[in-house]
Amino acid sequence: PSEQHLSVLTPDGFQVYAVRGEGIMSDDSEKKKSDSTVDETLELEEIPTFHREGIEFFEYSPDGRYIALVDSKRTKVELIDAQHSGETVHVIQEPSVELIQFSPKGTFMAIWKRAMDPEVDAPKGNLYVYDLRSPLLEKVGTFWHGGYSRNLWPYLHWDAEENFLY
Numbered sequence: 001p002s003e004q005h006l007s008v009l010t011p012d013g014f015q016v017y018a019v020r021g022e023g024i025m026s027d028d029s030e031k032k033k034s035d036s037t038v039d040e041t042l043e044l045e046e047i048p049t050f051h052r053e054g055i056e057f058f059e060y061s062p063d064g065r066y067i068a069l070v071d072s073k074r075t076k077v078e079l080i081d082a083q084h085s086g087e088t089v090h091v092i093q094e095p096s097v098e099l100i101q102f103s104p105k106g107t108f109m110a111i112w113k114r115a116m117d118p119e120v121d122a123p124k125g126n127l128y129v130y131d132l133r134s135p136l137l138e139k140v141g142t143f144w145h146g147g148y149s150r151n152l153w154p155y156l157h158w159d160a161e162e163n164f165l166y
Helices: 029-034 118-124
Strands: 003-009 016-022 043-046 055-060 066-071 076-081 088-093 097-102 108-113 127-131 139-143
Touching: 055 097, 066 097, 076 097
Parallel strands: none
Antiparallel strands: 003 016, 016 043, 055 066, 066 076, 076 088, 097 108, 108 127, 127 139
């Protein structure tokens, strides 16, 4: 089997570990029943600790570089360095944030916010795409998507070259 990656959260919710190894997500149920020891080929790597009060929800980037946190008041998105420092690298001030999505390679991040007044907000958009390669976190796409449904999320789709399709 090829090397696989898995993130593990401690029961207290304060520490995250990355587990790397071969066959860690095996479908071999007989092996699972008979194994009572940990596979010695697994590597356990501590991910930098971060603690924030008042987090409503969060999303990991697929490449593991970032954690995007939305505060409980839904007024900002905090982008955290998940690989090295655990520190905030960017803050995006946006009211009414409801959903976050990373592109498949973690190059872009999309934010959807609830429109307070569709007639006023529609021209400004409520679905934004940010380029995470940009040092200033450049907004590279603005769309209008009025309805909200977790079943229809993500509203954006990416192709293999990380171009977003609406």
